[in-house]
Amino acid sequence: MVKQLSVFIQNESGKLASVTEALAWAGVDIRALSIADTTDFGILRMLVSDVQKAAEVLDSLNCIVSQTDVTVVAVPDQPGGLARVLGLMAGANIDIEYMYSLIGRGEEKAYMVFRVSDEDRLLKLLWENGLQTVSAAELGIR
Amino acid sequence: MHRYYQPEIETASRETIRALQSERLVRTVRHVYENVPFYRAKMESAGVTPDDIRSVDDLHRLPFSCKQDLRDTYPYGLFAVPLKDVVRLHASSGTTGKQIVVGYTRHDLEIWSDCFARALVAAGASDEDIVHISYGYGLFTGGLGADLGAQRIGATTVPVSSGNTQRQITILRDFGSTVLCCTPSYALHIAEVLEEMGLTKDDIRLRAGIFGAEPWTNEMRRQIEQKLGLKAFDIYGLTEIVGPGVAFECEEQTGMHVNEDNFIVEVIDPETGEVLPEGTQGELVFTCITKEAFPVLRYRTRDVGVVSRGTCSCGRTLLKMTKPRGRTDDMLIIRGVNVFPSQIETVLIEKGYTANYQIVVDRANNTDLVEVQVEISREIFSDTVKNLTKKGRELEEALKSLLGIAVKVKLLEPNTLTRSTGKAVRVVDKRKLLD
Missing domain, CATH: 3.30.2130.10 (VC0802-like)
Structure with a gap:
């Protein structure tokens, strides 16, 4: 069982970039990634090297983050x-x-x-x- | 089991109330026409004389009055008696404009006392009770209005006025107050301070509260009731009409009974001024039919609500008005339907969303389109598109069934709305740009 991070992404240019930049800045490596998208929003799902750290960084950016098994x-x-x-x-x-x-x-x-x-x-x-x-x-x- | 302050009025037949209203309306219209030049001029330009008003059925022929009229005639222009007969003045702070002032004769204060006394008795209070009044005493009608009512029923009145919450709690405990009168937000503040002081509802003896003077939600009611261990009753009023006590809630807690023997309520379309049938939402309009010093005729409150008749389980026959659902100033007309941001907000909160939302109205191919953008919370978020889309659909359905028009919901990340504007902007009407 592995913990995955799911992030709510508004369908707006630059949103995905800001999330990945924040993870890069925190030294978190992305091991796997997928995006489910609709016309209005997307859900970014990731396996990352440090789940806790990534969750905290994204949280501090006011992202909606959840952890899923x-x-x-x-x-x-x-x-x-x-x-x-x-x-x-x-x-x-x-x-x-x-x-x-x-x-x-x-x-x-x-x-x-x-x-x-x-x-x-x-x-x-x-x-x-x-x-x-x-x-x-x-x-x-x- | 049910107790009334004036059962002969509160449970009177519709015919009795109507006859009383007609007789009093005719008298008041004549009184106003003869004593207030402003109203006389208004009626003359509308082509109406007191002779045209023979019963409640003729009420619609009278011109409306509004807050601006009070400002234009400030301070005493609308008084219908000489100042020597006025025993009290109250004023409304002018947070949204110039201040207004109203007057009361001794008789008017008696009426007001009765109105608030009915509210207290409906909340289960009697001369056995200790009534703690934390509304501000002064020009504001809240404190002294509650005071008149509490004294009228013979309760022990504690005129604490507002401020110094710790001291208020000490008084609540030491005096053993059983009924609290204040604004709902102050009741919640008392609850918070009670907690901070390491106390609970078991340390105080409150069993009922009468809260008003500002908008509040059912969620606030639940919190107040739970934290203070009392039953919370709503009260409606505005300075221009009399102050708190225009309408009051009974134990059913499903709306407020209007004191119809003193105030006639109408619901109108705020755009056309047309009187709307019972059960339709619109602007509440009141006419005072017993006051001597400051009897307003067809006063437009800008409050939006619904009025309904029908027997209440409490036995009162006085018609009921909903808690005001918003202000006409905020009203949007979408595809001919009146929509208030507050209605949308109520649905959002019921469905577990935040109150961070924005309503975007646009027009395409001559059709109005509404998009409700709302920031999602962790509780709403789900990591599958299916669930999240379903949440949005459910919200769209709930909004449609309340408003009667289709609305599109867009889910946003937290802080998107407030961050970009600095201050919450509830409505973005892009249609204006196209005109």
């Missing part, structure tokens, strides 16, 4: 690797709220970040099928 799965980096994982989840009726991929990858593995309806069942499913999850420590996140 996500699962990082090591998916075999070969054709059909992701399809198999998603197929297993569909078969077990685990709904994906959102997913995105991690910057960089492990040896012969692609790291995918998942936010699902039932994390406990996902972990059990992955374990039963010999698939690995990646811990915060392995990602250099504290």
Whole structure:
């Protein structure tokens, strides 16, 4: 289980830049990032090297920040690797709220970040099928 | 179980009230016409004479009066009796303009006492009670109005006036006061200081409070009731009419009964001046029908509310007005519908949003478009688009069902509105630029 930071971003030029600049200034590294957007606003989701520090910096900028538990799965980096994982989840009726991929990858593995309806069942499913999850420590996140 | 101060009026039949109002209106119009040159001139230019006013049905024929009339005739131009018959003056501080002054005869003070006494009895007070009055005593009508009412019911009156909250709390404790009269914001302040002093509601004996003279929300009511351990009642009034006691709340807490034997209330469209049917929101207009010294006719309050008849569970037949929902000065007309920023604010707060919002009105293809921009809080935020969009939709639905027009909601980051303008600007009407 990994803590993800979610930030409310107003759909306005320069907003994303100011958030990333603040993290850079605080010496926080972004390990993974995705943006969900609508015409009015966006939700920036990130895995960062120091969750607490990043949350504090963004908080001081009056950003709306929340922390969410996500699962990082090591998916075999070969054709059909992701399809198999998603197929297993569909078969077990685990709904994906959102997913995105991690910057960089492990040896012969692609790291995918998942936010699902039932994390406990996902972990059990992955374990039963010999698939690995990646811990915060392995990602250099504290 | 229900107690009234003057049951013969408070629970009278509609016919009785109406007959009383007609008789008193006719008398007052004649009194005003004969004694106030300003009103006489106004009526003459409207082509109305006292002979045209034969019952309440003719009220609409009279011209309106407004605050500017009071300023134009300052200080004594609207007095309908010689000053030797005036026993009291009150004035309204002129925070939004020049100060105004009103006068009372001995008879007028009696009426006012009765009006406030009804409010106290409706709040469950009697001659057994100790009434602590923290409204300011002086030219402001709050302190002395409450004082008249408390004395009228024979309660023990504690005229503390405003200020020095710690001392107020000491008095509340030592004297064992049971009823509190002050502004709702001051009641909350008393609650805060009580906490700071390491005390709770159990250290005081308050069981009812009558709060007014400023706008307050139901959320404030809940807080006051919970922190001070009392039941909070609303009261309505304005200096121009008589002061606090024009209308008062009963234990049902769903609006205020208008003292109709003294004041006739009408609801009008603030744009056209047309009288609106019962249950429709509009500007509240009052006519004094028993006062001698300062009887205003069809006075436009600029307060927006709804008036409704129908039996109240308390047994009173006096019609009820809602808490004022805003001021006509803030009114927006959108697609022909009157909209008040305060209505939008109420919905936002009910739905858990902050009061940091802005209403942007624009016009495209000859249609008015409204966007309500509101800053979100941590409590509202969700990290999925689906949930956040749903929150916005729910707010749009709630606004639509209240206002009767479709409104678009835009969620903003905190501090965006206040930061850019320095001071809260509630309404941005871009339509004006197109005219």
